[in-house]
Amino acid sequence: MARLLKLARRYWVVTLTLGIGLAGIVLALTGAGAAVPWIFSVYALGIAVWQAVGMVRDILRGHWGLDILAVTAIVATVLVGEYVAALLVVLMLTGGAALEDYANRRAKRELDALLTRSPQHAHRMEGDAIVDVLASDVQVGDVLLVRPSEIVPVDATLRSHEASFDESSITGESVPVEKQAGDLVLSGSVNGQSAVEVVAAASAADSQYQQIVALVTAAAESKAPVVRLADRYAVPFTVFSLALAGVAWWVSGDPVRFAEVLVLATPCPLLIAAPVAFIGGMSRSARNGVIVKGGGVLEQLAAAQTAVFDKTGTLTYGSPTLVAIRPEPGFGEDELLAAVASAEQYSSHVLATSMIEAAKHRGLPLVEAEWAREAATNGVTAELDGREIVVGKFAFVQEHAPEAERTGIAPGELAVYVAVDGRFAGAILASDRLRDNAHATLARLGELGVHQTMMLTGDAKATADHIAAELGITRVRADCLPADKVAEVAAIAERPVIMVGDGVNDAPVLAAADVGIAMGAKGATAASESASAVILVDDISRTAKAVEIGRDTVRIALQSIWLGIIVSIGLMIIAAFGVIPATIGALLQEVVDLVTILAALRAIGGRLDAKAEASGRGIHSLVTTR
Known part of the structure; x- marks a missing residue:
């Protein structure tokens, strides 16, 4: 009941329309039916004016939409005395918008899950005390307590000896990840069964989870070009519908025929199909x-x-391993590797980690630089113990040591060149798998x-x-x-x-x-x-x-758009011969709306993914354990 009341408040125009319809039934049964046409007609015209105001504003902004058909249908049914059909067109119009909103909420379930799981609070350790603070107040270096099953509020390094974290909301991997002291723990991860201590490595705004939330927000607020493409059908569809309704009136000589055609020409399928399909596709992508x-x-x-x-x-x-060290005369292997690893501490390149790990594996000490400067994509220049060390690509190192020479490498290998105080010092070879x-x-x-x-x-x-x-x-x-x-x-x-x-x-x-x-x-x-x-x-x-997913989403969006167009045109042609009364036509258009939404919701793709898995073409069939 509470859920129904919530939906009734959210879609209050639909609730009001249903309430007026129910009141009309009660009045008719109690002998006051003469008031029903006036109540239905005045309410329907009021909604038509409300829609017309928005339509005019869109037209003034240069956007020709499809609302003109709905407004014309309401006015036409009122003028020919089909007041029940007028109310049904109003219900179709407002109900279609409500169904679109509800379908969008359903389609965005996976996207919204990221937003609602965004960490809000943290337990900061201050001496022997534990103080609850906002996640946004956490500073780099703060020691935080993460209790069992709690969400890690910021990117951090594990201080406890070991722990297990569920990273499925971040990486999509369902298996918990085991971490050791010093390992990076991403914000948004869910702690296992033991309380652990972590050290904040980034603020909340700079953490992985908040970056994902920002991307999700941008995704949810976007509007796809194909949705705008659906709007382009507005003018030809409107002209065709009005022309068909006009011909039906002219041939039959009955103005009611005009209304009967137009109640089936309302454009909700065009307005609903593409947005629902694309939001469903984004939801499927996130999943x-x-x-x-x-x-x-x-x-x-x-x-x-x-x-x-x-x-x-x-x-x-992206994790090359050391293959060989080729020092020039006057330099030793360990000396060259230690210099490279020390300089690479200040680089963001993937090779940096490999060089540092190789030096640590050999037990070589790393030196802190007096200063360091990275040239993006080229290399690093650093001053270590009073010596200028240049590490990077051949062309970059040659600028500092003109006598540098390329070293021979085997297929699949790469070379890191080194210069020390303007003198070419050698190269280190690595290979990436x-x-x-x-x-x-x-x-x-x-x-x-x-x-x-x-x-x-x-x-x-x-x-x-x-x-x-x-x-x-x-x-x-x-x-x-x-x-x-x-x-x-x-x-x-x-x-x-x-x-x-x-x-x-x-x-x-x-x-x-x-x-x-x-x-x-x-x-x-x-x-x-x-x-x-x-x-x-x-x-x-x-x-x-x-x-x-992109191909499936576009296919489903276009299928849904054309389904709505074809069914509506077919029903309009039938109505042009006087076979479908206006009231029945309005009810049929509600069915068309529902069918269109259900067709577009296929883009959420649960069955498509299951089918791909069954045929051996799913994600997991492409993933081989490293």
Whole structure:
């Protein structure tokens, strides 16, 4: 009962319309039926005026909508004395808007779940006391207590010895993740069965969960181009409906025939179908670990012809392992690795972690820099113990040490060059492993119609060619700077273009592509903010899943739009021959609205995903355990 009362208050115009209809029935049964036509007609005309005001405002803004048909139908039915049909048209109009809102709320269930789970409070440890504070008041370095089954309020590092966290709301992975002391714990994760202590690593606003919430908010507020495309049917559909109604009146000589046709011409299916389908598609994407920033992104994904990939961290795992150290005369292996690892402490590149881990594995001490400066995508310059250390790409190091020479590398390897105080010190070789499901992902994209593939990378040509050959990618551009990547994507003729990347250096090209997809599981904030979609789990197969969802969503949206148009036109033609009375026609139009909404809700995709899994083409069939 409480739920019904809540719905009645939310959709008060529908409630009022039903109340007036019920009052009319009571009056008719009690012998006061003479007042019913006046009550129904005045109320219907009042709603028509209300709708007309909004319609005129839209027209003045240059937007020709479909409300003119509903307004005309109400006025026509009142003028010919079909007051019951007039009230039913009002119910259809207001009820259609209510059904759209309800369907949208249903379709956004997975998206809203992210918003409602947003952490609000934290338990800060202050000496021996535990103080409850707002999550927004947590500062980096604060020690927080996270009780069993509570949500981690901010990104933090685990202080307790070990713990288990449910990260399904962040990454889409259903299996709890075991963490050890010092491991990163993402905000939005749910703690296991034991209370743990964590140290805040970021403020609430800068934490992973809040970034996801911001993306979800942007997605929910968007409006897809195909929704605007549905509005373009307004003028031809209105002209056809009015012309058909006018012909029916002229041929029959009965003005009632005009009203009978128009009550079936109301445009709710066109207004409802596309928005519901696209919000359903965004909901399905979120459920599959991909946050899509707008319905228009799904439309672009559906039409995509070319997929462009970054290499490191996208087609590969992004965690290269040390292969060899090649110092120049006068430098030792450990000395070179220690210098590189110390400088790489100030770099955001994926190679930095590998160099640091390799140095720690050898027990080499890392030195704190007097100063350090990173040149995005090129390398790092740092002063360590009074020496200037330059680490990075060959061209970058050669600017500081002109005598630098390229070292030979095997296919699949990459080299990090080093200069010390303007002198070439040598190179360190590393190798990155191809993702196990990269080939399956590209094959699935081909099945979905994305036949053109390309790889853009800042790595050496030999390494890039080796990876591309393994995957069957025919178009490769190596040694790319961010500007080069943008230019390459802009020059592609087969559009729309999808660009998939994960790093800060990919942010410009992600923004430049028709659809930029960021591998955001590792917290590449700049890439995520500039992308059109963000994959929340470290799984490249979600790229193919996003395209699949886009294609399904657009197909269902257009099917639903045309279903509404065809059924409405068919009923209008029948009504033109006087077969369908105005009251029955209004009731039939309610059925058309309901059928259209149900058709559009298929975009939520539960059955589609289940079917994909059953046929062996689902996400999990592409994922191989590392």
